[in-house]
Amino acid sequence: MTLLVKPLHAPASTERGARLQAPDVLTPIATVAARLGITARALRHYEAIGLISSHRGKRSLRLYDRDTIEMLEMVSLLRRIGVPIAQIRSVMLRRVDQVSYRQALQDLLGSALLKHLQYVGFIENLIKHLDSQEADSYCF
Known part of the structure; x- marks a missing residue:
């Protein structure tokens, strides 16, 4: 399940050539863990030690943005070696x-x-x- 969150600030104009800001895609902890082949517990640990941060959804579900997922991909690769x-x-x-x-x-x-x-x-x-x-x- 992937949730879309609208950006906080929409661009002031939509003049020709101006780019619209894409919404941040937030991905739940279970999806990230499965995609990276690591445990949700490891993700919570990385957050507890300050390596990453998460957003919170309904019922405090941890959600991760693209930048954090990219960082986690590198973290996961480095841990594997x-x-x-x-x-x-x-x-x-x-x-x-x-x-x-x-x-x-x-x-x-x-x-x-x-x-x-x-x-x-x-x-x-x-x-x-x-x-x-x-x-x-x-x-x-």
């Missing part, structure tokens, strides 16, 4: 300045990539060790 919430928060705080945000995101992704490459190297070394030794002589 193991980035801690504290680091995600630090990057998301830079969203007001797109140049700073992009740089911080690139730095974060670069360090995540290095970490995962180290894991790959560790796994490759374990496989080599198992190939050269009897499996039962290696203690995990």
Whole structure:
């Protein structure tokens, strides 16, 4: 279920070439959670720690606007690759300045990539060790 909320301020004129402001689309918590493959509990947690904010609908139903959903998409991707919430928060705080945000995101992704490459190297070394030794002589 997607709710439409009329904008607070309509444009003063509709002269030729003037763009009408589209209404904000607000999406319920269950829909956002299902779309992103995360739990509603995780969304409530992100709100509790100040990472995101929501609008409230009937019976205090949490509703999310497009900007918040876009941010949650990035948060979800970063969490899937193991980035801690504290680091995600630090990057998301830079969203007001797109140049700073992009740089911080690139730095974060670069360090995540290095970490995962180290894991790959560790796994490759374990496989080599198992190939050269009897499996039962290696203690995990």
